[in-house]
Amino acid sequence: MSAEPMPTTTPAAAVVAAGDGDFTKAKLTLALSHICAVADLDPSGAELLRLTNNAVFRLARHPVVVRIVASRALRHRVEKVVRVASWLAEHDVPAVRLLSGVEQPVRVAGHVATLWETVPHGGARPDGRDLARLLRRVHALPVPPFPLPAWHPLDDVRRRVDEAEGLDEADRRFLLRRCDEVEGRIRELDFALPPKLIHGDAHLGNLIPSPAGPVLCDFDSSCIGPPEWDLTPLAIGVVRFGEPAGRYRQLVSTYGLDVTQWDGFGVLREVRELKLITSVLPIMVSHPEVRPELMRRLDDFRRGDTSARWSRYT
Template structure:
């Protein structure tokens, strides 16, 4: 999943993954594993098209970005590692070899999280992150943190963006990457979620569970504390939610000297998350351009609204 949810249908990367093709892919995926797609609900489309089946307690997640298909095998591995260690997280559907490949599409299938439970809070995210960060290293190679890799891939897939903006983004990526390499992190590297915000927690009767492991890797735990902090500044997320996260986790990343660099990385992700669907989902364009202009001007206090 991307840095923030985007609703609506989309085409990705020169229109190759259109809404119609993704819907056809859902039918094909379901046929492959013996499920009925009738009445399926499209929950969201960004880097993945996420459908909830009406006739089975199953969520189908179809990769909708050519540049990010390489992450699917990792998602399956991390989900199994979390299950093995009883981390509260979404679970892969059993009895199915995953990921499922149908033509040019890759998909993963998940057990639906039962409805109910209270809205997740900052302290819930902190407790889950502490569990993730305390896990032993998985017994298989897991990529190390390369936070600008997906940003560059999205720039490569950009639909209809002026060259001056593309050049700005590539230049900013190079500048920020240099600053990232100079960081001296406080905490030892560990398995990290990689996109740890409250939108990637799902309420359940048994308590919140983590979802979306696309960005999981071995990296600095400080990165997992950054999204909520940036959300306070850019989206007006109540500051108390971040304070609760910091207090429960035991570290306020905003007081660390390296936080401004992590904020730059996070904001690049927030800006570029919709680049591959800008033409096919034109409603995102005004907000995207506003974010780009704020970034070009160095305006660090402008409020953004979530892509819709």
């Protein structure tokens, strides 16, 4: 439920610190125990499913997923996540549901978290058609009555850079300078579609299969913005991660728009790649195993190598 899923599954009781940063697995596991105490839940046997911008734990003794923000600079998004999830539920959009009976978000022991109902196992693996159908439903919703931020996709990139653990000063300056350059190009874009409520990080990793069909998750980046942005992540997944091109063709045929044929796509690609590069900056010391891939991505981006394949953070 982040810019890029991190496919790790680790027994929470067995995790140990891999570094000295603020978000080691040991510290996050301790935070999980405090959060569960507030919600009267048992964290015993929980599994760490994912760790980039958030630590996502699945409880073993309750049908509950706990999502702990693993970035101090991005905690401002969590109130919005709760509002958007409630709005989607109100309009019966297939999406993960907040755990009822608990005031959310939960703030305890210096951490911020949200608690979610576990999605039942079953159903086919989501594909591009599923993503397109869900995006069309989200984009068709009325503008919510509560305040939502406008689309400023590089704000979170800058926050991650400012919070980065162990980032070289030259790399920091490069990333911030590139953000300024790309932001200038964003202001010159002429979007074909009117602004809507958008998911903001719409890739197949943010669809969860269920017996009733796929459901959306991860509303950290939701905002009022151009629907074209929601069509971009899957296109980038094909060129950077080698995802099957057929999945993107499914998205195009079902949604009805090929964003790669739009003259502003190159700018959106740069924005997406900046997000993919910087997603683990706040945990780079806490989890040093991400550093080699992060630096390889940064080097490719700096050199303008648009064909290099990237690996998922592991």
